[in-house]
Amino acid sequence: MRSKIITVSKLSKKTKTNNQKAAKTRRQRGYQWEDTLVKRFNSASNWKAFRLGSPSIALPDVLAVNTENSTIFTIEAKSGTSTSLPVPFDQIERCLEWVKTFDIYKKRQVLLAFKFLSKKRLGVGKYESRELREFYKIWDETLDITDCVCTYEGKIYAKIDGSRKELNLQECNMPFKTKQRK
Template sequence: MINIRRSRGYNFEYRLVKQLNTGEWIARRLGGSSTGLPDIVAVNNTDSILLSIEAKTATSNSIYVPQDQIDRCYLITQMFEAYHERYIILAFKFMRKQRQIIRGEIKYLPRKTKEYYKIVRFKKKPTKFPIIKCNYNGDTYAIYDSKIKKVKLKNYLMPFDI
């Protein structure tokens, strides 16, 4: 099961990097959790834009991004201040099969694949980053110490969607 999740995540990251490497954009997959870096970094040197991307996939109705993963995306945006525009992007992919437990059995029910690209912004570095939750319908929440607050993270139009 863990290998399936890893390959699903890797495939999503690989596809994003491939799609981002167009025109003026250069993207690289950095290895994510094991390296203490974001999943993907993409730059447009012509327009001075940097994207620090954390990518998540799931068959459930909610996807969570842990605090430490948001923190490392933030650190990358702070490292490269030469870029005029720097964004933390959370990429969520809800798979076309929804995992449900029905009468004690795991079932996979068909549904539409959905992807969301959300911008996380901080005016200044918070003392503690939130856990971010995204639902299948695109609603986002910030979780601080078990307190859940609905937040409206703006959608980011990815370069390959322009």
């Protein structure tokens, strides 16, 4: 009886450790993508970008401004190895609140920046190679704010009550070199 309890305890400890490692890997990917976006904007002429902090403090992932062109972007960045990347409605809502606050800028947009890594996750620790893809979608402020998802093909869908409805979000031309697909 005692050995069974020890075995169960060891298994749950191992599972917890694996889940913690997976969560840490996801956070690192997210941070690296945000950091890459900041560096790309800062290398572009007349742009300044900042990573605003952790998701727990209700800020966009990245803030990018070009005072010469009177432009501000709040950016929600998603990166991963799956075939779709979700964006919860509250993250879009928070980005919209920020661009509305900076009404001094003539062009104020919320960007959803997606990076599909060059490996596709098939299962636990199993991957296959694929093309790295990036998409930069401009959120349409006339739409109702909803959970949405971007597919590896670059299509955006609203997720409403378990069903998907395609959204026609405009692709943003970035002021730097990208792996963007059009």
